[in-house]
Amino acid sequence: MSTSSDYIYLSPPDVGDVERKLLLAAFDSNWVAPVGPDLEAFERQVAGYLDIGYAVALSSGTAALHLALLVAGVDPGDTVLVPSFTFAASANAVVYLGAQPVFLDCSADTWNLDPCLVADELDRCARLGTLPAAVVAVDMYGQCADYEQLLAACDRYGVPLIEDAAEAHGASYRGKPAGGFGLAGVLSFNGNKIITTGGGGMFVTNDGQLADRVRHLATQAREPVPHYEHRVIGYNYRLSNLLAAVGRGQMTTLDDKVRARRGTAAVYRAALGHLPGIDFMPVAGYGVPNHWLTCVLVDPAAFGASRGDIREHLAAQGIDARPTWKPMHLQPVFQDRPMRGGAVCEDLFRRGLCLPSGSGLTDSQRQRIIAEIRSVAREGY
Numbered sequence: 001m002s003t004s005s006d007y008i009y010l011s012p013p014d015v016g017d018v019e020r021k022l023l024l025a026a027f028d029s030n031w032v033a034p035v036g037p038d039l040e041a042f043e044r045q046v047a048g049y050l051d052i053g054y055a056v057a058l059s060s061g062t063a064a065l066h067l068a069l070l071v072a073g074v075d076p077g078d079t080v081l082v083p084s085f086t087f088a089a090s091a092n093a094v095v096y097l098g099a100q101p102v103f104l105d106c107s108a109d110t111w112n113l114d115p116c117l118v119a120d121e122l123d124r125c126a127r128l129g130t131l132p133a134a135v136v137a138v139d140m141y142g143q144c145a146d147y148e149q150l151l152a153a154c155d156r157y158g159v160p161l162i163e164d165a166a167e168a169h170g171a172s173y174r175g176k177p178a179g180g181f182g183l184a185g186v187l188s189f190n191g192n193k194i195i196t197t198g199g200g201g202m203f204v205t206n207d208g209q210l211a212d213r214v215r216h217l218a219t220q221a222r223e224p225v226p227h228y229e230h231r232v233i234g235y236n237y238r239l240s241n242l243l244a245a246v247g248r249g250q251m252t253t254l255d256d257k258v259r260a261r262r263g264t265a266a267v268y269r270a271a272l273g274h275l276p277g278i279d280f281m282p283v284a285g286y287g288v289p290n291h292w293l294t295c296v297l298v299d300p301a302a303f304g305a306s307r308g309d310i311r312e313h314l315a316a317q318g319i320d321a322r323p324t325w326k327p328m329h330l331q332p333v334f335q336d337r338p339m340r341g342g343a344v345c346e347d348l349f350r351r352g353l354c355l356p357s358g359s360g361l362t363d364s365q366r367q368r369i370i371a372e373i374r375s376v377a378r379e380g381y
């Protein structure tokens with residue numbers, strides 16, 4: 001995918017011989033369809049890894065979020081609490097259902113949905129008799145949200161929580177794998193994620209009935225009779241068996257890929273963590289992130305260059321770094337939606353930079369990135 005061999009992408013796919021063989025074997029088997037043995041094997045593999053009852057492979061993480069919210073009972077006109085600091089898909093899925101996202105700020109010490117804000121908002125809604133139909137928690141950049149606190153707040157009012165673990169496959173919270181919290185979890189296998197199928201996602205849950213409903217809805221909601229019978233509106237959201245074969249291969253090296261990203265985070269931190277004006281995304285004591293992307297906050301006065309200066313310099317050197325997510329409440333498409341708080345995520349957006357973090361990053365590439373970042377600083381560290 002590169003135009004120049006020394007270009008460094010933010011988080012490129014990392015696939016190899018195992019995936020290639022499995023893909024060709026699936027092709028040769030003629031299960032070239034959104035059904036087949038690789039699909040089932042991939043689901044079993046992911047469910048086993050997450051130690052969860054059921055997994056349904058879908059065409060994207062966004063599709064998984066859409067169906068997760070649908071089976072959670074989100075109806076047109078409902079509200080759903082969503083962190084403002086996330087990728088747009090977390091909120092888009094709410095709008096697909098005709099529901100209204102209510103955006104909440106995140107905590108500065110985790111960059112994840114602020115559990116106190118969630119509790120306050122649920123208390124407020126309960127007093128008004130307008131409880132949201134669901135809460136979406138996102139495991140930001142591969143670090144889990146604080147599920148003990150979030151679930152305590154949600155359980156008080158019986159509001160279902162959906163875990164958007166698109167970025168967090170391989171991370172854990174209090175020893176339990178990301179994706180397994182709340183009513184259902186969602187994974188993404190987009191090309192930039194920790195493992196990829198070249199586009200894909202998964203719905204995971206311990207509720208067999210929910211998994212059956214998602215499988216049904218994802219395959220056009222066709223009734224199990226010989227002719228084509230439909231009682232509800234369905235979707236064509238199933239993952240291809242060919243792509244599931246790639247996913248099977250990726251799962252065999254998931255732990256290696258997580259280890260590589262954690263290693264990269266440690267190298268960046270050791271080389272840049274002591275520089276004035278550079279702060280790394282905090283690691284919460286309650287879990288172990290997968291470090292999908294390593295992110296820093298830049299204080300321009302102390303560092304001598306802004307987040308934008310660093311990004312532009314890296315881009316000129318053929319290195320892809322990105323601003324942290326632009327909060328949803330600042331997006332033109334969501335500007336009229338309600339927002340609670342906002343100062344924290346606005347600051348993260350103003351100062352945050354995601355550094356190249358792919359699991360295939362070599363040590364010499366890491367050293368090149370570090371040297372270029374240092375060279376932008378006022379002191380030229």
Ligand SMILES: Cc1ncc(COP(=O)(O)O)c(C=O)c1O
Pocket residue numbers: 060061062063086087089090138164166167187188189190200201
């Ligand atoms: C937090 C978050 N949620 C949802 C998604 C959507 O996943 P997909 O691209 O597989 O639809 C992504 C990334 O793409 C994401 O980062």
